[in-house]
Amino acid sequence: MNTFLNCQHDPDKRVASGMRPTGPLHIGHYFGALKNWVEMQHELESFFFVVDWHALTSNYEDTSGIGEYVESMVKDWLAVGIDPEVSAIYLQSHMPELAELNLLLGMVTPLGWLERCPTYKEQLQNIVGKDLTNYGFLGYPVLMAADIIIVRARWVPVGIDQEPHLELSREIARRFNNFYGNVFPEPQARLTPSPKCPGLDGRKMSKSYDNGIFLTDSIKSLTPKVRGMLTDKNRLRRTDPGNPDECNLYPYHELLTDAPTREKIREGCASAAMGCVECKQIMIDGLKRFLEPIQERRARIDAKPNCVRDVIMAGNEKARREIVLTMQAVRQAMKIGYYR
Ligand code: TRP
Numbered sequence: 001m002n003t004f005l006n007c008q009h010d011p012d013k014r015v016a017s018g019m020r021p022t023g024p025l026h027i028g029h030y031f032g033a034l035k036n037w038v039e040m041q042h043e044l045e046s047f048f049f050v051v052d053w054h055a056l057t058s059n060y061e062d063t064s065g066i067g068e069y070v071e072s073m074v075k076d077w078l079a080v081g082i083d084p085e086v087s088a089i090y091l092q093s094h095m096p097e098l099a100e101l102n103l104l105l106g107m108v109t110p111l112g113w114l115e116r117c118p119t120y121k122e123q124l125q126n127i128v129g130k131d132l133t134n135y136g137f138l139g140y141p142v143l144m145a146a147d148i149i150i151v152r153a154r155w156v157p158v159g160i161d162q163e164p165h166l167e168l169s170r171e172i173a174r175r176f177n178n179f180y181g182n183v184f185p186e187p188q189a190r191l192t193p194s195p196k197c198p199g200l201d202g203r204k205m206s207k208s209y210d211n212g213i214f215l216t217d218s219i220k221s222l223t224p225k226v227r228g229m230l231t232d233k234n235r236l237r238r239t240d241p242g243n244p245d246e247c248n249l250y251p252y253h254e255l256l257t258d259a260p261t262r263e264k265i266r267e268g269c270a271s272a273a274m275g276c277v278e279c280k281q282i283m284i285d286g287l288k289r290f291l292e293p294i295q296e297r298r299a300r301i302d303a304k305p306n307c308v309r310d311v312i313m314a315g316n317e318k319a320r321r322e323i324v325l326t327m328q329a330v331r332q333a334m335k336i337g338y339y340r
Helices: 027-040 052-058 066-080 096-108 111-115 118-126 140-149 160-180 219-227 250-256 259-270 276-302 307-334
Strands: 014-019 045-050 088-091 155-158 188-191
Touching: 014 027, 014 140, 027 045, 027 066, 027 155, 045 066, 045 307, 052 066, 052 140, 066 088, 066 276, 066 307, 088 307, 096 140, 096 160, 096 307, 111 118, 111 160, 118 140, 118 160, 140 160, 155 160, 160 188, 160 307, 219 276, 250 259, 250 276, 259 276
Parallel strands: 014 045, 014 155, 045 088, 155 188
Antiparallel strands: none
């Protein structure tokens, strides 16, 4: 039991997760994360935040897009069904206490932990044309730990790629608790069963590859996008049998198409009874069914001028109630709460 908090709260009932506002959301974001958030919010007390400071760690030179992406990301969240009445939706940069906790956690985080973090090493190597030898980039996982533990959440719904960060968050929380007493629950990833959602060209779906299907893509634009997709490359002629497991399009049927139809597709492909054009049409129809209601909600949100601002203000307030309590406990535990 936490000795420094005089509030009743069960960390096992709480989730926290964030997303960087670096571009429009595509269906990979939906199936890989948001779908899970939407489901979890009804079971658990949910804190979902836009990590705009994290967007700065690698995009500090050109910050011009961030504001716009914050706005469109929150709209997308609402459009897919994140409910601001049940979940706290807020903005990282509106929580100055996060900067304070980030600083304090920085005192107990050994440099070696950060330097050895696999995502850090990988990005330092792979991202060319950007100087990432800055303090903020190295400290990315410290700020992420702060995001999670400042609301004392146990569960963090993320994709498997974030596991190293979660492990660091746990270690940082544990080290803090060892030094100063038990303030923080140790966070755990609630791994999103990451469905395969490749980009249109078979590479990872990403804005920078221009190979995505975005939640805001017009219904009209879907047909040419899907028609242009590569399928099983061994299926050269209409009469050649194909293999759905070698096809870049088939994984979408796992997400968008019902099981009996999928069975028909698998059989039809393997026996050459069904051609790629027909199979693509089924995907186009599935995408339309999936995106239409989201886009209808999005249009209603777009029509309300201050919608995002209002949602964020309300979410900030909910989050701040928890954050203020945490920070009181932190200062008390560290014995630096004097004259407050
Ligand atoms: N690192 C996460 C990502 O790139 C974003 C993130 C920042 C986050 N803070 C977080 C995710 C806290 C979950 C919880 O996807």
